[in-house]
Amino acid sequence: xxxxxxxxxxxxxxxxxxxxxxxxxxxxxxxxxxxxxxxxxxxxxxxxxxxxxxxxxxxxxxxxxxxxxxxxxxxxxxxxxxxxxxxxxxxxxxxxxxxxxxxxxxxxxxxxxxxxxxxxxxxxxxxxxxxxxxxxxxxxxxxxxxxxxxxxxxxxxxxxxxxxxxxxxxxxxxxxxxxxxxxxxxxxxxxxxxxxxxxxxxxxxxxxxxxxxxxxxxxxxxxxxxxxxxxxxxxxxxxxxxxxxxxxxxxxxxxxxxxxxxxxxxxxxxxxxxxxxxxxxxxxxxxxxxxxxxxxxxxxxxxxxxxxxxxxxxxxxxxxxxxxxxxxxxxxxxxxxxxxxxxxxxxxxxx
Numbered sequence: 079x080x081x082x083x084x085x086x087x088x089x090x091x092x093x094x095x096x097x098x099x100x101x102x103x104x105x106x107x108x109x110x111x112x113x114x115x116x117x118x119x120x121x122x123x124x125x126x127x128x129x130x131x132x133x134x135x136x137x138x139x140x141x142x143x144x145x146x147x148x149x150x151x152x153x154x155x156x157x158x159x160x161x162x163x164x165x166x167x168x169x170x171x172x173x174x175x176x177x178x179x180x181x182x183x184x185x186x187x188x189x190x191x192x193x194x195x196x197x198x199x200x201x202x203x204x205x206x207x208x209x210x211x212x213x214x215x216x217x218x219x220x221x222x223x224x225x226x227x228x229x230x231x232x233x234x235x236x237x238x239x240x241x242x243x244x245x246x247x248x249x250x251x252x253x254x255x256x257x258x259x260x261x262x263x264x265x266x267x268x269x270x271x272x273x274x275x276x277x278x279x280x281x282x283x284x285x286x287x288x289x290x291x292x293x294x295x296x297x298x299x300x301x302x303x304x305x306x307x308x309x310x311x312x313x314x315x316x317x318x319x320x321x322x323x324x325x326x327x328x329x330x331x332x333x334x335x336x337x338x339x340x341x342x343x344x345x346x347x348x349x350x351x352x353x354x355x356x357x358x359x360x361x362x363x364x365x366x367x368x369x370x371x372x373x374x375x376x377x378x379x380x381x382x383x384x385x386x387x388x389x390x391x392x393x394x395x396x397x398x399x400x401x402x403x404x405x406x407x408x409x410x411x412x413x414x415x416x417x418x419x420x421x422x423x424x425x426x427x428x429x
Contacts, residue, residue, distance in 0.1 A: 163374025180207030215332015265344030308375025
């Protein structure tokens with residue numbers, strides 16, 4: 079009897095230790111949600127580096143980091159919106175609208191089939207493109223705040239609107255790099271750092287992450303963003319103007335999309351309405367995999383950058399392994415489902 083009791087106690091103690099360890103992991107990930115995505119990124123790098131030595135070559139790593147610049151920049155805007163428990167499906171079309179506007183303004187008048195607005199100062203063109211994207215984001219915010227419409231429906235509608243306006247106003251014409259002033263392509267240039275190559279667009283993306291992360295952590299506005307995302311009713315009762323915060327988030331997100339438009343022109347070397355039809359999904363994927371909760375109020379913007387790196391690393395690793403594109407696409411979907419499941423599990427720590 080005594081032996082059986084001791085055995086039961088040992089099993090109970092072991093179970094309690096396992097439960098305590100699991101609870102500690104859950105609480106740590108709740109406090110630092112980007113840790114789980116960082117662990118995944120390290121695991122991805124180690125795994126693909128082990129099966130293909132080319133994956134860890136400086137040239138490959140440099141290329142992967144450069145490939146995150148567009149999605150990684152858009153993910154900043156998407157992260158801000160998702161932190162408020164919203165979502166933006168128009169993020170790609172607004173960015174494309176902004177880049178097509180600035181490119182059509184700055185294109186040389188001697189180029190063929192240009193609009194009457196061509197030949198403007200490139201800096202003025204870029205400024206107007208960023209402002210236009212900011213206004214587009216503000217329109218989303220106004221519709222959501224003023225009429226109480228769901229962000230999903232509003233941005234689904236404006237996705238079609240801005241994509242349609244792009245095709246109508248700018249004739250669906252791709253403007254090639256040689257047709258534009260060098261200032262428009264500057265962010266695609268860079269410099270070597272040892273065996274790696276760093277573009278100015280990449281540095282600008284990192285600067286945006288730093289500024290937004292600092293603002294979220296150290297300003298009243300940042301704290302209000304988290305509060306509104308966590309519980310808008312409680313935030314309103316505590317004196318926070320939830321509608322004003324929501325509107326400001328969509329406005330700032332729009333400005334970030336405009337800046338990303340400049341980065342995209344430099345990265346791609348042209349301005350096209352067909353840059354990448356998957357930008358909306360990719361930005362959401364990066365944010366979700368980066369540990370930012372789809373339910374709002376939890377996560378760090380740096381997680382979106384880690385998420386973007388994971389997406390690029392997985393696609394690059396599978397490509398080097400000779401895996402078909404269909405399976406590479408499916409693998410990203412699996413990562414998203416797992417990320418959402420982990421997020422649900424982490425959120426239970428509040429209970």
